[in-house]
Amino acid sequence: MSELQQPDTFILLTAVLLILGVLTTKFSARLGVPSLVLFMMVGMVMGSDILGFIYFDDASLAQMIGILALIIILFEGGIQTKWSTLKPVIKPSLSLATIGVLLTTGIVALAAKLILDLGWLESILFGAIVGSTDAAAVFATLKGQNIKPRIGATLEAESGSNDPMAVFLTVAMIELITIPDSSVFTLIGSFFVQMGLGLLFGLVLGKLAIWGLNKINLDSSGLYPVFATAFALLTYGITDFLSGSGLLAVYVAAILIGNAEIAYRHSIFRFSEGFAWMMQILMFVILGLLVFPSELFTWDIFLKGIGLSAILLLVARPAAVYLSTIKMGYSHKEIIFLSWAGLKGAVPIVLATFPLLAGVEGSDLIFNVVFFVVLTSCLIQGSTITNLAAKLNLTGPAKTMPIHSLELISLGKADAEMFEYEMQEDAAIVGKNLMEIPFPTGALINAIIRNGTLITPSGNTTIQPGDFLYILSARKDKQQLKKILQEKRKETDAS
Template identity: 70%
Template sequence: MFNIDYFILLGSFLLILGVLSTKFSSRIGVPALVLFIAVGMIVGSDGLGFIYFDNAHFAQLIGVIALVIILFEGGLQTKWTTVKPVIVPSLSLATVGVFITTAIVAIAAKLILDVTWFEAILFGSIVGSTDAAAVFAILKGQNIRPRLGSTLEAESGTNDPMAVFLTITFIQLITIDDNNILLLVLSFFWQMIIGLLIGLLFGKLATFAINKINLDSSGLYPVFALAFALLTYGLTDLINASGLLAVYVAALIIGNSDLTYRHSIFKFNEGFAWMMQILMFVILGLLVFPSQLFTFDVVISGLLLALILIFIARPIAVFLSTIKMGFNTKEKIFLSWAGLRGAVPIVLATFPMIAGLENSQIFFNVVFFVVLLSALLQGTSIPYLAGRLGLTGPEKVTPMHTLELVSIGKANAEIIEFIVSADNIIADKKIVDIKLPSSALINAIIRKDQLVTPKGNTVIHEGDILYILTSRESKPKLKEILNKMKEHETAN
């Protein structure tokens, strides 16, 4: 009989373990996703035996919902100014790169796993894309050059549709005798184009709704934003377009717009994305049986395929799909190494299981092993490699301070959080010399984690975090002043 109290107790225990493991992961240099998976494997039926879980349908459901939330949070945090210059290489990696990776891995899978060509290409499709959850988690807080980080994040946010399309297509080719290849190709363009358009539409709609609606509680704004993410995915997927692409595009639009309760929306989704990431990887860890995973055949097959994927397929895909796109050899080496595999391949590996394919369990176990090796080998060494190749930038400034107006919905005012860079026109100036709008006032300055009370003769320094109270009418003018660069000043 299902015991609700036992389930709640165990769920809380797993969540606490997942949160604590993030602390250990940064200290020992192991990606958190590996520890989440380990927690699931340890408490599963082959470990301590607390939970027996073999429901691929439920794992797929949780995995897809978690990916939607993780992609939404990743899109919110992505700045359009850094993504715009790398749109072309990112999309090339997300399409051409995935196709090349799939083809090379398929040849290896045909020889190593001794399966049919369609099954080999299916395996290549499953592991062909990088994983947004893994990439966002590894790059968060790292001082890797913005162009490289943005390329990897945009690629991982947009390459899932290609992998999903290839996976579903080859499952159909294996299970259904009569398939129209032309319709399958047209289906791909339908998924990409409609997914992009719906993402743009719902991003604009969500931004308008969040800013116009007057909710009684500030805590409802993050929930409202998240509801739009789920709605975007649901409606897009309902018409057989790419829901994941639509969610990421919508999040880009929302995250780069002026939002009511922006800070609350971002922080809520960051915490919720972490929770879903923990839940997803723990459940995927529960789904695998270590006694089946760590067999000689799976280990050898997984090791060979992982090495081919990491050292041959991914580098070839990167070097070919980024020809004449402004990346030097060191940057291409880094992009090759940072092509992390994570939740997406594992979730996709449940598709053949649900379809009842003959070799689905073998595929799942080998894919799982490939993901573990990718996370351990690549995930632990990305910051080190970036440093060795000289591809790091200045340390990222991540504000850890919360300051929010009680009710923006009912007051004609907002508090703006702004991080001062060396090139900003206000840097090295006294507050009294900065021509802010009459309704704007600098309320607080955070400098090296210390609160500085602003006065007229206070000098603004690089790295300062300013909290500025302004009316809604003055907000556009204020942001224009804050974003001015010093070269504009000399030009005048």
């Protein structure tokens, strides 16, 4: 650790770890292994037990980095979530995020009591730590996949909103273990206060962030993404300081920001995506460094980990999904997929540092088994999700992404915006040429991407389904423009 305190050594190792992390994403698809597993492997290999380049055992620092990374990852996942897709699945997602976590915790706790030979409170603590679906793992695995929107939205909303329940249960159990006189009823009341404050501050600070992004005229376009990210950190900090759920607040605020009309929208999205990837790499590498393979890969941990992983994947999660979504319109195939896609990731490992720092008896065993369970989940579930969706016929149309993303550098000062829009097959203007479309005065189609080819538009250019239009328009005309683009073709026109 003394060598790591030297700035040049620290910077060099950070650069090496980030480069290795980025390179692993290139090979993860070819190997059929989720990149998150490879990130952890990089940390484990670089650690003291194998190559011995870095000795790291600071659980407190790992916890701080993990929480910071989760804030950034939740923020990026939230701003990418479309409200139109999320709205129909709010009820089942919240049910999975609360009732589902409680059921998973209870079933795993029974197994942990038998397999790990812990006390009841420690067993429930273990169940709480692995009870939630991990946002980082789910967002990374589903990104770019053509899973049906309803199923994908359910998983993303569940993973984005169930961390507060897992954090609360973990902290509550540690308090009951370390402070025997703690009141269960007080802790239950605290849960509702935390969730309520998280929702409230998420809404308020999300609205404030939208106002700030649109009203404050910054000198550099690069400051807008920084400003948005700073609001994510501010949202967590204020909410957590006032005893609310900071992670819930960040996710709620991010959904508001992502679905609002904001300046430099694409810049904010691209920056957040890159920053989230960097934090994922850093977080999983750090967590890989924190574990010692010589302690993890023993027959004792292997047998206990395999047993608990099997119960979690094949019993606890399916039972929780089935009971949490009864009469909510999910088919048998969809329930199977939701059960299998309940990935574990960084959150359980970060939560496993809580009992370590609190000095809970058996915390070393809990940490190692949790890490093994997470590794098993990422390897087995993460590498089979896409194939399972295809076999269950739960894949939608292939996601198409435009080759180019354009945005004016002088956007804020010019009070204008360049935005992209994908034409749907049933749009009213499909089949019409540009001269026939009553665009607002001053609105200009600068480019059209059609089947991967750039087309320079003219007045006679005909709009076709799947076209990506890049439109320059005054910000005040954007709603009118979107109304024209989104208008559906009438039956008489279709015929």
